[in-house]
Amino acid sequence: xxxxxxxxxxxxxxxxxxxxxxxxxxxxxxxxxxxxxxxxxxxxxxxxxxxxxxxxxxxxxxxxxxxxxxxxxxxxxxxxxxxxxxxxxxxxxxxxxxxxxxxxxxxxxxxxxxxxxxxxxxxxxxxxxxxxxxxxxxxxxxxxxxxxxxxxxxxxxxxxxxxxxxxxxxxxxxxxxxxxxxxxxxxxxxxxxxxxxxxxxxxxxxxxxxxxxxxxxxxxxxxxxxxxxxxxxxxxxxxxxxxxxxxxxxxxxxxxxxxxxxxxxxxxxxxxxxxxxxxxxxxxxxxxxxxxxxxxxxxxxxxxxxxxxxxxxxxxxxxxxxxxxxxxxxxx
Amino acid sequence: xxxxxxxxxxxxxxxxxxxxxxxxxxxxxxxxxxxxxxxxxxxxxxxxxxxxxxxxxxxxxxxxxxxxxxxxxxxxxxxxxxxxxxxxxxxxxxxxxxxxxxxxxxxxxxxxxxxxxxxxxxxxxxxxxxxxxxxxxxxxxxxxxxxxxxxxxxxxxxxxxxxxxxxxxxxxxxxxxxxxxxxxxxxxxxxxxxxxxxxxxxxxxxxxxxxxxxxxxxxxxxxxxxxxxxxxxxxxxxxxxxxxxxxxxxxxxxxxxxxxxxxxxxxxxxx
Numbered sequence: 001x002x003x004x005x006x007x008x009x010x011x012x013x014x015x016x017x018x019x020x021x022x023x024x025x026x027x028x029x030x031x032x033x034x035x036x037x038x039x040x041x042x043x044x045x046x047x048x049x050x051x052x053x054x055x056x057x058x059x060x061x062x063x064x065x066x067x068x069x070x071x072x073x074x075x076x077x078x079x080x081x082x083x084x085x086x087x088x089x090x091x092x093x094x095x096x097x098x099x100x101x102x103x104x105x106x107x108x109x110x111x112x113x114x115x116x117x118x119x120x121x122x123x124x125x126x127x128x129x130x131x132x133x134x135x136x137x138x139x140x141x142x143x144x145x146x147x148x149x150x151x152x153x154x155x156x157x158x159x160x161x162x163x164x165x166x167x168x169x170x171x172x173x174x175x176x177x178x179x180x181x182x183x184x185x186x187x188x189x190x191x192x193x194x195x196x197x198x199x200x201x202x203x204x205x206x207x208x209x210x211x212x213x214x215x216x217x218x219x220x221x222x223x224x225x226x227x228x229x230x231x232x233x234x235x236x237x238x239x240x241x242x243x244x245x246x247x248x249x250x251x252x253x254x255x256x257x258x259x260x261x262x263x264x265x266x267x268x269x270x271x272x273x274x275x276x277x278x279x280x281x282x283x284x285x286x287x288x289x290x291x292x293x294x295x296x297x298x299x300x301x302x303x304x305x306x307x308x309x310x311x312x313x314x315x316x317x318x319x320x321x322x323x324x325x326x327x328x329x330x331x332x
Numbered sequence: 333x334x335x336x337x338x339x340x341x342x343x344x345x346x347x348x349x350x351x352x353x354x355x356x357x358x359x360x361x362x363x364x365x366x367x368x369x370x371x372x373x374x375x376x377x378x379x380x381x382x383x384x385x386x387x388x389x390x391x392x393x394x395x396x397x398x399x400x401x402x403x404x405x406x407x408x409x410x411x412x413x414x415x416x417x418x419x420x421x422x423x424x425x426x427x428x429x430x431x432x433x434x435x436x437x438x439x440x441x442x443x444x445x446x447x448x449x450x451x452x453x454x455x456x457x458x459x460x461x462x463x464x465x466x467x468x469x470x471x472x473x474x475x476x477x478x479x480x481x482x483x484x485x486x487x488x489x490x491x492x493x494x495x496x497x498x499x500x501x502x503x504x505x506x507x508x509x510x511x512x513x514x515x516x517x518x519x520x521x522x523x524x525x526x527x528x529x530x531x532x533x534x535x536x537x538x539x540x541x542x543x544x545x546x547x548x549x550x551x552x553x554x555x556x557x558x559x560x561x562x563x564x565x566x567x568x569x570x571x572x573x574x575x576x577x578x579x580x581x582x583x584x585x586x587x588x589x590x591x592x593x594x595x596x597x598x599x600x601x602x603x
Contacts, residue, residue, distance in 0.1 A: 051500075052503075053500055053504075072508075073503040074503050074508050078504075079504055079505065080504045084495065086495065088501070089520070091519075099502070099505050100506050102515075103505065103507040148505075151505065151506065
């Protein structure tokens with residue numbers, strides 16, 4: 001089956017800055033794909049390479065089997081939802097949504113009907129006569145979505161789509177985006193720096209750092225089995241155990257990652273690994289207590305369920321965890 | 333606290349303000365008054381009588397018509413040149429980054445900061461060195477130098493507010509460069525261009541100094557007025573023309589002011 005988006009050894013260098021450096025990527029048709037990374041990691045440049053706003057300095061890009069290098073944005077069957085929405089301030093909402101159809105030369109009546117349908121799909125029916133300035137951030141986001149989807153793109157690109165929304169709206173939009181993607185069957189590629197967003201929405205995630213993909217996999221893969229120190233650290237806040245600690249546990253490795261919620265404080269079962277340590281700090285986070293434990297000078301964070309008793313600062317404790325939760329990494 | 337601000341200013345300040353405004357505007361009213369005087373040789377006060385005959389006389393003078401036509405032509409073409417070049421320049425400076433961007437921005441604005449006499453002398457010597465005969469077109473070129481600045485300044489301010497992602501959004505939705513210009517850029521900078529164009533027209537219409545240096549035998553309306561003041565006969569004709577010049581230049585400037593003011597609200601609505 002033809003990949004929706006294919007990157008072969010793609011680079012985009014700005015002078016000496018390697019924004020995207022030799023990236024290989026294959027996004028399947030109908031997939032909800034997330035590109036996750038800190039700012040400056042190259043994820044947005046990758047998105048812009050797909051949209052056609054940037055041209056690669058090396059490598060090959062295909063969109064549904066068609067070569068994309070040298071093809072301008074207006075001749076690609078992809079559409080973008082911009083981070084700042086980029087709604088046209090001088091046009092009504094209806095004309096904003098109908099813009100793509102208008103420049104294609106589709107008649108006024110037909111394009112307005114299609115735009116109305118698209119607005120209904122994003123739950124903004126009857127908002128057509130308003131101006132972008134009269135809408136809230138969440139509504140503008142929906143308009144931007146409708147404006148892109150009305151063109152029936154093969155791939156929809158979303159640049160930090162929920163970044164400007166408040167928490168509650170963000171969670172609601174996450175669900176809506178997900179169900180919209182399922183019902184339309186369009187390939188969604190979205191860029192985010194929020195690991196929670198990527199984990200909850202995406203079918204697969206590519207974690208970017210320094211212009212390269214650090215790890216590509218399902219959310220479970222990325223979260224449970226981080227392959228590099230960067231991924232372990234960026235996706236959630238894993239503990240990284242040094243080789244010295246690993247050796248003490250009887251697992252020879254350069255480093256290993258351990259999720260804070262995989263550790264229990266207190267008595268251990270026979271098959272579990274244990275580490276002694278001293279509690280140095282604790283804070284209540286609602287669902288869990290976050291406890292910092294010092295083990296031979298290495299700080300280990302434990303997320304202990306709020307129902308469990310919390311040891312006092314200075315208390316000597318045993319940390320217990322299963323060997324299966326310990327993920328070995330190459331030195332990185 | 334707000335009500336304190338709206339209380340009356342001291343009497344002295346009021347008198348000073350009224351005096352200042354009167355000093356600025358009474359001479360202009362006098363120009364209007366002497367357009368109706370019956371005395372044609374000198375400006376005695378008060379005028380011995382009032383008449384409308386100078387309007388008819390002005391209407392019948394071919395030299396007035398020649399000067400007026402020339403001024404309108406020069407201003408129109410200089411404004412057209414300025415609109416095209418000023419917009420392109422503003423687009424380049426505000427939408428892209430390139431080496432020497434700030435310098436170009438400064439060089440474009442420089443002609444309006446320079447005294448007109450320097451622009452005039454510089455253009456005159458450049459034209460004669462290049463063996464270009466002084467003509468209608470040299471006047472147009474001279475005027476275009478400062479008209480571009482006005483258009484550029486208006487356009488660049490508006491371009492900065494048209495975010496780059498609007499243009500990208502348009503391209504993303506399938507519009508090529510021309511469609512993007514027509515459907516997105518032009519509607520967003522249109523009022524700024526109109527305002528800039530009107531200001532440029534008004535500037536060109538009453539320009540004297542650069543025209544003196546770059547004109548040949550032709551005289552534009554302001555130059556004609558300057559020559560006319562020396563003649564002792566039919567002086568009120570000059571006043572009639574002055575009234576016309578004022579109306580022709582004042583109305584576009586007023587319109588430009590209102591257009592850009594409203595434009596702020598339109599452009600700001602998207603934020």
